[in-house]
Amino acid sequence: MRQMVMVADQTVNEALRLGIPMTTIELMIPILKKYGVESVDVSFCYFPANGIELVQASLLPLMRCKIYSSFEEIAKVRQMGFSKVIITWRHQPQHSSLDQLTNALATVREFAQEIYLCIENAADLSTSELALYWSLLLCYKVKRFIYQDVGSTLEPFGVCQNLELLQQTIPCPIEFHGHNAYGLATANSLAALRSGVEYVATAVGGVGAPNHAAMEEVLMAVKHLWKQDQISSGSSLTKDCMEILSYMGIELPVDKALIGRDVFAHESGIHVDGITKNPLLYEVIQPEEVGQIRQLIIGKHSGTASLKVKFQQWNLELDQAEALEMLEKVRRLASVQKRPLSDLQLHQLYWRRNQIDQSQLG
Numbered sequence: 001m002r003q004m005v006m007v008a009d010q011t012v013n014e015a016l017r018l019g020i021p022m023t024t025i026e027l028m029i030p031i032l033k034k035y036g037v038e039s040v041d042v043s044f045c046y047f048p049a050n051g052i053e054l055v056q057a058s059l060l061p062l063m064r065c066k067i068y069s070s071f072e073e074i075a076k077v078r079q080m081g082f083s084k085v086i087i088t089w090r091h092q093p094q095h096s097s098l099d100q101l102t103n104a105l106a107t108v109r110e111f112a113q114e115i116y117l118c119i120e121n122a123a124d125l126s127t128s129e130l131a132l133y134w135s136l137l138l139c140y141k142v143k144r145f146i147y148q149d150v151g152s153t154l155e156p157f158g159v160c161q162n163l164e165l166l167q168q169t170i171p172c173p174i175e176f177h178g179h180n181a182y183g184l185a186t187a188n189s190l191a192a193l194r195s196g197v198e199y200v201a202t203a204v205g206g207v208g209a210p211n212h213a214a215m216e217e218v219l220m221a222v223k224h225l226w227k228q229d230q231i232s233s234g235s236s237l238t239k240d241c242m243e244i245l246s247y248m249g250i251e252l253p254v255d256k257a258l259i260g261r262d263v264f265a266h267e268s269g270i271h272v273d274g275i276t277k278n279p280l281l282y283e284v285i286q287p288e289e290v291g292q293i294r295q296l297i298i299g300k301h302s303g304t305a306s307l308k309v310k311f312q313q314w315n316l317e318l319d320q321a322e323a324l325e326m327l328e329k330v331r332r333l334a335s336v337q338k339r340p341l342s343d344l345q346l347h348q349l350y351w352r353r354n355q356i357d358q359s360q361l362g
Helices: 011-017 022-033 071-080 099-109 127-139 156-166 185-194 215-226 237-247 269-277 304-312 320-337 343-361
Strands: 006-009 037-043 063-067 084-089 114-119 144-149 174-178 199-203
Touching (some): 006 215, 011 022, 011 199, 022 037, 022 237, 099 127, 127 156, 144 156, 156 174, 174 185, 185 199, 199 215, 304 320, 320 343
Parallel strands (some): 006 199, 144 174
């Protein structure tokens, strides 16, 4: 079993970008800390002009402030009381001088307890180009080197190979920060963990501009792939993620992996038949693990097996003839209203049919 994954949260940074008040952001922090969030990253550029007064002293130890090598930004971050600073740098081969970065690191070293160096286009660089920074990491006691894939240019095999190679020579731990332009952020983060990296950047629901690896996806994958119990079974993961996103005014897609409202909903007859016999056929992760329940949706794609299972949940038995008769009515009604039937509608169909049968017997 691997060690616990250390999460560098990007959710709060997106909340700042959206202009969410600091008083609301404070409500998000205790929820995030339940899931092994090691740090909360915030970009200096997203703070309003009076940001100095907005950051609560109790939050500062958890926050890392992201800046570029501007001395004006460094001075303001120092005034705001940040003790953890990420200096972001873009490597430009045609401008090989690192004097500006060196001076920025030296200035931040004067007040910061922890310094992090983020090369935002690290994914585009060779090992020899990245090695140009190793002496700076040593000289200024950089806590972690943040390997960022800002352009989403990497795929999982490349991530694992690159990071395994870097870890042979780099003088400090690596943190991986992937982006999700092509839907690979979660897979790339898992590849980074596979390579031996322990720190990854994530955001609840993958939110951000650009998007990030989804915290819930990474942690649940780690739980199943490496038997890491960072999220306990029967957790409130879905509820917690929904609460955080509601603070940010973000509506979660119903089909969002793991935490979407309909992600454990099954309508197709063959799916329902399979899920009844063996849930692992369609659900590698069980709904109860993330605080959800399985839903059987009855609509135009349903079959008799779906109807029988649905009514069994209500302790009502349908024989094959009854199921076929009801299925015809279900499909007709679902086509007319252009959506699946509600539980109330199913009950009405059942009891109406039984009343007709009783009147015929009478």
